[in-house]
Amino acid sequence: MVSKELVPLQMECTLLFQSNPYMIETAEGxxxxxxxxxxxxxxxxxxxxxxxxxxxLGDEFxxxxxxxxxxxxxxxxxxxxxxxx
Amino acid sequence: xxxxxxxxxxxxxxxxxxxGFTIWLTDENGEIVLPPSGNNELCNVILNKEQExxxxxxxxxxxxxxxxxxxxxYDILPGVYVLTISIPLENADxxxxxxxxxxxxxTEELIIEQLKTAYQDDINxxxxxxxxxxxxxxxxxxxxxxxxKVGMLVSQLLSEKTDSSLxxxxxxxxxxxxxxxxxxxxxxxxxxxxxxxxxxxxxxxEEQENSYVVxxxxxxxxxxxxxxxxxxxxGFLGRVLLTGEFDFWENIDKDPRSIFFKRHQFKPKSLLCxxxxxxxxxxKLLFGGNINKDGFSSSELELxxxxxxxLEAHSVIHHLQSExxxxxxxxxxxIEISKLMVAAPDLKRIVYIxxxxxxxxxxxxxxxxxxxxxxNDKVKLISRGKAPDSIGEYAKDVAKRFFDxxxxxxxxxxxxxxxxxxxxxECPLFNRGQAVGILCVxxxxxxxxxxQEHINYLETLSIMGGASLQLAGKEEEQxxxxxxxxxxxxxxxxxxxxxxxxxxxxxxxxxxxxNLGLDAAVIKEIIYACQLSCYTPEFIRETFPEKRIDLIVxxxxxxxxxxxxxxxxxxxxxxxxxxAMMYSRSDSIEAIPKEIIGNETVQAFISFVMDSRxxxxxxxxxxxxxxxxxxxxxxxxxxMDLSPREQEVLDLVIQGLNNKEIxxxxxxxxxxxxxxxxxxxxxxxxxxxxxxxSKVYQLKYHSS
Numbered sequence: 001m002v003s004k005e006l007v008p009l010q011m012e013c014t015l016l017f018q019s020n021p022y023m024i025e026t027a028e029g030x031x032x033x034x035x036x037x038x039x040x041x042x043x044x045x046x047x048x049x050x051x052x053x054x055x056x057l058g059d060e061f062x063x064x065x066x067x068x069x070x071x072x073x074x075x076x077x078x079x080x081x082x083x084x085x
Numbered sequence: 086x087x088x089x090x091x092x093x094x095x096x097x098x099x100x101x102x103x104x105g106f107t108i109w110l111t112d113e114n115g116e117i118v119l120p121p122s123g124n125n126e127l128c129n130v131i132l133n134k135e136q137e138x139x140x141x142x143x144x145x146x147x148x149x150x151x152x153x154x155x156x157x158x159y160d161i162l163p164g165v166y167v168l169t170i171s172i173p174l175e176n177a178d179x180x181x182x183x184x185x186x187x188x189x190x191x192t193e194e195l196i197i198e199q200l201k202t203a204y205q206d207d208i209n210x211x212x213x214x215x216x217x218x219x220x221x222x223x224x225x226x227x228x229x230x231x232x233x234k235v236g237m238l239v240s241q242l243l244s245e246k247t248d249s250s251l252x253x254x255x256x257x258x259x260x261x262x263x264x265x266x267x268x269x270x271x272x273x274x275x276x277x278x279x280x281x282x283x284x285x286x287x288x289x290x291e292e293q294e295n296s297y298v299v300x301x302x303x304x305x306x307x308x309x310x311x312x313x314x315x316x317x318x319x320g321f322l323g324r325v326l327l328t329g330e331f332d333f334w335e336n337i338d339k340d341p342r343s344i345f346f347k348r349h350q351f352k353p354k355s356l357l358c359x360x361x362x363x364x365x366x367x368x369k370l371l372f373g374g375n376i377n378k379d380g381f382s383s384s385e386l387e388l389x390x391x392x393x394x395x396l397e398a399h400s401v402i403h404h405l406q407s408e409x410x411x412x413x414x415x416x417x418x419x420i421e422i423s424k425l426m427v428a429a430p431d432l433k434r435i436v437y438i439x440x441x442x443x444x445x446x447x448x449x450x451x452x453x454x455x456x457x458x459x460x461n462d463k464v465k466l467i468s469r470g471k472a473p474d475s476i477g478e479y480a481k482d483v484a485k486r487f488f489d490x491x492x493x494x495x496x497x498x499x500x501x502x503x504x505x506x507x508x509x510x511e512c513p514l515f516n517r518g519q520a521v522g523i524l525c526v527x528x529x530x531x532x533x534x535x536x537q538e539h540i541n542y543l544e545t546l547s548i549m550g551g552a553s554l555q556l557a558g559k560e561e562e563q564x565x566x567x568x569x570x571x572x573x574x575x576x577x578x579x580x581x582x583x584x585x586x587x588x589x590x591x592x593x594x595x596x597x598x599x600n601l602g603l604d605a606a607v608i609k610e611i612i613y614a615c616q617l618s619c620y621t622p623e624f625i626r627e628t629f630p631e632k633r634i635d636l637i638v639x640x641x642x643x644x645x646x647x648x649x650x651x652x653x654x655x656x657x658x659x660x661x662x663x664x665a666m667m668y669s670r671s672d673s674i675e676a677i678p679k680e681i682i683g684n685e686t687v688q689a690f691i692s693f694v695m696d697s698r699x700x701x702x703x704x705x706x707x708x709x710x711x712x713x714x715x716x717x718x719x720x721x722x723x724x725m726d727l728s729p730r731e732q733e734v735l736d737l738v739i740q741g742l743n744n745k746e747i748x749x750x751x752x753x754x755x756x757x758x759x760x761x762x763x764x765x766x767x768x769x770x771x772x773x774x775x776x777x778x779s780k781v782y783q784l785k786y787h788s789s
């Protein structure tokens with residue numbers, strides 16, 4: 001679990017990827033863009049990857065990350081059940 | 086201290102007189118605390134002659150750190166003794182009492198000889214020595230007992246003095262605990278241990294993975310104890326965990342329970358342990374004690390309690406401060422996010438922010454946003470993280486609870502427990518007082534306090550999200566309206582008549598739809614459909630993929646053309662579109678096919694049109710007085726039941742223009758002009774132009 005102090009940085013990182021959905025970046029690249037230490041960024045990337053916000057590309061030795069769009073399900077009809085209640 | 090000093094002096098003088106000694110008190114460095122007093126001639130004379138020398142000699146002796154706390158005789162000169170005792174105090178200070186001089190029985194002559202050579206004075210040493218107490222085996226014991234008691238008395242008096250120093254120590258501890266945020270509990274413990282050597286060892290034990298582990302040890306002979314593990318109820322320390330109360334044990338070196346310590350090459354004789362409650366509900370154990378000393382004094386017990394309470398307070402303060410910092414940091418992040426959402430209200434962006442940041446903020450397991458479709462009972466689900474497989478079903482359930490108009494679900498965040506036992510916070514997003522979406526975030530195991538805090542954050546995020554969505558929606562609407570206007574005005578460039586007709590239809594359809602009490606968004610779509618009726622549904626679909634304009638146009642046109650599509654099956658938008666089209670093309674209710682007249686919507690339309698006609702006519706009647714003054718046929722034409730376009734055409738007919746000229750004048754096709762002219766003849770019930778013109782003039786003269 002990411003410690004509480006890092007939550008704002010986590011948000012910052014999320015927003016960075018959200019604003020640049022096509023960006024593919026290494027951990028070093030992300031830390032440079034956010035002006036933080038790589039060591040601070042690594043646990044956050046892990047957490048974001050766990051939460052499914054980031055997707056890891058490449059292999060374990062030279063991982064790259066990019067934004068993963070949320071899953072969207074359209075048109076779920078809920079009226080029928082409402083009527084039957 | 087003054088009172089104590091008086092008492093000390095009293096003890097000094099009483100015992101000096103009783104035993105014929107001169108008595109004085111020094112601190113551990115040999116500095117005089119109570120100056121010598123008493124009637125021991127030998128002592129007084131020698132001290133008088135060379136006080137400095139004697140005291141220096143004693144000082145040196147004292148600095149060898151007499152280890153024994155029982156009285157003993159110390160020889161100042163060969164055969165001349167002083168009885169002394171060392172008094173250790175609880176605050177680690179030491180004092181020495183001296184009582185003297187006494188000589189050993191049978192050594193008087195040797196001593197006199199010695200004194201005479203040393204001082205070469207004509208002092209009557211014989212007389213002095215005769216007065217000096219003699220050390221005899223029985224006297225020795227009495228003096229030692231006496232000295233022990235005096236030592237205890239003095240110790241008592243001096244200890245009382247340290248009461249204020251104990252308070253000072255406590256104050257200092259609290260000061261450290263409150264002020265020094267950067268120092269952790271281990272630092273504070275080390276500070277305490279080094280400055281106040283009250284205990285021979287100190288240590289901490291903390292909970293780690295369901296068992297307790299000794300995480301910190303300070304002192305000699307305890308190093309191997311670091312890392313020792315025990316469970317609640319096990320040994321002395323485990324017992325404190327069970328009772329949750331401070332406890333202490335003395336003389337434990339033979340206690341079977343101390344086997345746990347011995348296993349770690351740690352052999353305490355006395356032990357105390359204080360359970361420190363932590364802010365997160367866990368317990369840390371502070372323990373301390375001695376390896377050489379059997380027990381504790383009451384002030385030592387109090388002191389360790391103070392230390393523990395200070396450490397507890399330090400932990401709470403530290404926690405609150407860091408919590409406060411965290412809240413501030415998160416708050417500023419929330420502000421950043423709000424700024425972002427408001428600065429560029431883009432639907433997709435806002436939705437993504439809500440889903441992702443919702444998850445970030447509370448370190449949740451999954452998050453999803455359920456958005457209601459305004460036109461129908463469908464919802465859109467945007468999910469993120471480890472959402473359950475049945476997320477679709479879950480979304481339905483949430484939608485039922487929040488969007489069902491009849492439900493009395495409080496429109497505040499609620500916490501649901503899923504089948505798997507996970508908790509999900511559900512926060513509604515509002516738009517003009519109506520729930521338009523729900524942000525749901527699943528939480529892993531979190532305490533109640535954390536949960537409450539997270540609910541607050543999520544609620545704030547939802548409120549901002551709702552407001553931003555409203556903003557984004559408005560902008561989008563604005564954008565759409567502009568687009569529709571552009572397309573509709575483009576029609577005017579090529580076919581003014583079609584444009585005018587479309588505008589008329591849109592106007593009528595809009596009013597009728599409003600009369601039906603349809604949803605504002607639906608009314609807008611119907612109006613747009615009428616305005617864009619010249620375009621193919623396919624084109625409209627491409628331009629407005631999110632809207633149902635194309636469907637309305639498609640259905641409406643099919644209805645107008647009398648396609649087999651059943652009237653009842655068509656959407657209300659399509660029906661309104663078709664009715665308005667039919668009516669405004671001919672400007673007559675008769676254009677509506679008889680087969681559908683029985684339909685409810687059609688009936689409502691007919692009565693709506695009739696009502697609005699009556700209103701129009703009423704307005705005309707009201708305006709008669711002013712109309713009269715206008716001496717032109719135009720006013721007469723306006724009184725007729727003609728569409729604005731037909732009025733224009735009739736006006737030009739009266740002016741004598743032929744169909745071709747009218748077409749040129751009005752930028753419409755000759756065919757359309759012909760249509761209009763035919764309709765005008767029908768409405769005026771005349772066979773040709775001449776009759777039409779005549780009828781207008783007749784009406785004009787009749788009315789004037």
